[in-house]
Amino acid sequence: MTDDGARAAVAKGRRRSKAVRTPGGLSFRLDPWAALVSLLLVAVALAVSVVLIGVGDFPMSTADVLRTLTGGGTTAQEFIVQDLRLPRVLVALLVGAAFGMAGAVFQSVARNPLGSPDVIGFGQGSTVGALAVIVLFHGSTVAVSAGSIVGGLVTGVAIYALAWKKGVHGYRLVLIGIGAAAMLTGLIGYLLVEANPSDASRSVAWMVGSLSGRDWDQVWPLLAVCAVLFPVVLGHGRGLKMLEMGDDAAYALGVRVERTRLVLMLSAVLLTASATAAAGPVAFIALAAPQLARRLTRAPGPNLAAAACMGAALLVTADWATQRIFGADRLPVGALTGMLGGCYLLWLLFTERRAGRI
Numbered sequence: 423m424t425d426d427g428a429r430a431a432v433a434k435g436r437r438r439s440k441a442v443r444t445p446g447g448l449s450f451r452l453d454p455w456a457a458l459v460s461l462l463l464v465a466v467a468l469a470v471s472v473v474l475i476g477v478g479d480f481p482m483s484t485a486d487v488l489r490t491l492t493g494g495g496t497t498a499q500e501f502i503v504q505d506l507r508l509p510r511v512l513v514a515l516l517v518g519a520a521f522g523m524a525g526a527v528f529q530s531v532a533r534n535p536l537g538s539p540d541v542i543g544f545g546q547g548s549t550v551g552a553l554a555v556i557v558l559f560h561g562s563t564v565a566v567s568a569g570s571i572v573g574g575l576v577t578g579v580a581i582y583a584l585a586w587k588k589g590v591h592g593y594r595l596v597l598i599g600i601g602a603a604a605m606l607t608g609l610i611g612y613l614l615v616e617a618n619p620s621d622a623s624r625s626v627a628w629m630v631g632s633l634s635g636r637d638w639d640q641v642w643p644l645l646a647v648c649a650v651l652f653p654v655v656l657g658h659g660r661g662l663k664m665l666e667m668g669d670d671a672a673y674a675l676g677v678r679v680e681r682t683r684l685v686l687m688l689s690a691v692l693l694t695a696s697a698t699a700a701a702g703p704v705a706f707i708a709l710a711a712p713q714l715a716r717r718l719t720r721a722p723g724p725n726l727a728a729a730a731c732m733g734a735a736l737l738v739t740a741d742w743a744t745q746r747i748f749g750a751d752r753l754p755v756g757a758l759t760g761m762l763g764g765c766y767l768l769w770l771l772f773t774e775r776r777a778g779r780i
Contacts, residue, residue: 453719453721455719455720455721456719456721456725456727456728459715459718459719459728460719460727460728460731463715463718463728463731463732463734463735464731464734464735466735466739467515467518467731467734467735467738467739470735470738470739470742471511471514471515471738472484472487472488472491473487473742474507474511474514474738474741474742474745475487475491475503475507475508475511477742477745477746477750478502478506478507478745478750479750480498480502482499482502482503486499487503490503490504491503491508505637509636509637509638509640509641510633510634510635510636510637510741511738511741512641512645513633513636513640513641513644513700513701514633514701514734514737514738514741514755515734515737515738516641516644516645516648516697516700516734517633517644517697517700517701517704517707517737518707518711518733518734518735518736518737518738519648519652519730519731519733519734520644520647520648520693520694520696520697520730520733521539521693521694521697521704521707521708521711521733521737522707522708522711522712522715522729522730522731522732522733522734522736523652523655523690523693523726523729523730523733524539524690524691524693524694524697524708525538525539525707525708525709525710525711525712525729525733526711526712526715526724526725526726526729526730527655527662527686527687527689527690527724527726528542528544528687528690528708529712529713529724530662530663530665530666530723530724531590531595531662531665531683531686531687532593532595532596533666534593534596535709535713535770536596536709536770537595537596537599538706538708538709539690539691539694539708540703540705540706540708540709541596541599541600541603541709542581542595542596542598542599542600542602542603543577543581543599543600543601543602543603543606544574544577544578544581544599544690544691544694544695545574545694545698545703545705545708546577546602546603546606546607546610546703547573547574547576547577547578547602547606547695548570548571548573548574548577548694548695548698548699548703549570549573549606549610549629549698549703550573550577550606550609550610550613551569551570551571551572551573551574551576552566552567552569552570552573552628552698552699553610553613553614553617553625553628553629554569554573554613555568555569556569556617556621556624556625556628557613557614557616557617557621557622557625558613560621563639564639566628566699567640567643567699567700568699570695570698570699571692571695571696571699573695574691574692574694574695574698575691575692575695577602577606577691578687578688578691578695580602581595581598581599581602582595582684582687584598584602585598585599590680590683610629613625614626627754628702629702629703630702630754630756630757630760631701631702631703631704631705631754631755631756631757631759631760632701632702632754632755632756633701633741633754633755634751634754636700636701640700640701643696643700644696644697644699644700647692647693647696648693648696651689651692651693652730654685654689655686655689655690655693655726656726656727658682658685658686659723659724659726661677661678661682661686662682662686662723662724662726663722663723663724664677665677665679665682665683666722666723666724694708701755701756702754702756703756704737704755704756704759705756705759705760705763706759706760706762706763706764706766706767707733707736707737707759707763708733709763709766709767709770710736710763710766711729711730711732711733711736712724712725712729712732713770714732714736715728715729715731715732716728716729718732736759737755737759740755740758740759740762741755743758744757744758
């Protein structure tokens with residue numbers, strides 16, 4: 423998006439939105455349609471979650487699931503719901519929301535719809551960190567998660583440093599990120615070749631991205647990360663919207679450009695790495711969710727809340743589809759999102775080319 427186009431989009435958004443003032447004196451602008459879309463996406467995600475909890479070798483009706491969630495189920499139903507299926511659904515919702523918000527941040531900072539963590543190297547960095555722990559140290563699940571987070575952070579710092587030249591330009595960030603992704607993909611291949619058969623099998627299973635076997639040990643750390651970083655990102659939403667107009671315009675409007683960009687990118691990298699640590703590198707949620715949210719809300723700017731809600735709805739729906747179509751845990755959810763995401767990427771490239779932006 424050009425600077426003039428971004429300014430026009432922001433001006434249009436200001437005309438659509440309404441100023442809201444809280445009793446404490448704080449004020450913000452609210453787009454009613456975008457808020458309604460976000461609420462509808464939350465409703466869809468929750469409805470699919472209830473249906474998903476009832477799917478499995480021991481099927482349960484929606485009424486049984488709701489009764490069990492409110493404490494009225496049998497002992498067997500409470501065990502199945504509370505211990506086996508609810509943690510998996512919560513991980514799906516949190517991972518989808520984290521990927522959706524991180525993707526919205528990266529695409530806004532890069533001012534490019536291809537600025538997604540699984541396109542510009544951040545997802546691959548997390549994968550390298552996890553595989554290094556598996557292949558070189560034969561680490562536990564906790565160690566693999568820690569390796570994923572460290573790998574994502576190191577990759578994020580490296581890409582940001584390489585993209586720095588009197589600031590971080592969006593296209594330079596994307597190009598360097600794509601190059602880093604290619605290098606990291608080669609490193610992933612090397613680690614798989616050097617792994618013994620057991621570690622190689624474990625690595626491949628992790629790389630696909632799956633929600634199978636997720637329990638409360640994955641829920642609580644990811645919930646804590648999201649509880650801290652979501653408010654940080656949302657609190658910088660105005661600055662992120664100004665950054666889409668260009669650094670000069672953002673400076674003129676009082677935005678501390680580099681500080682805002684650094685905080686947002688660090689938060690997005692941590693969200694990506696934490697989500698990857700919890701479920702593996704689930705493909706294309708971070709790419710598709712912000713774009714679909716923007717099209718539904720018809721609002722300019724990053725649409726952070728809507729992107730997070732869309733990501734949660736997409737991932738939980740994809741998990742439900744894999745279990746309904748292929749059977750319980752026969753196809754990892756990452757395989758389905760990868761296939762559908764590849765088709766979406768081709769469509770996005772085609773539309774961007776027709777519009778003359780690439």
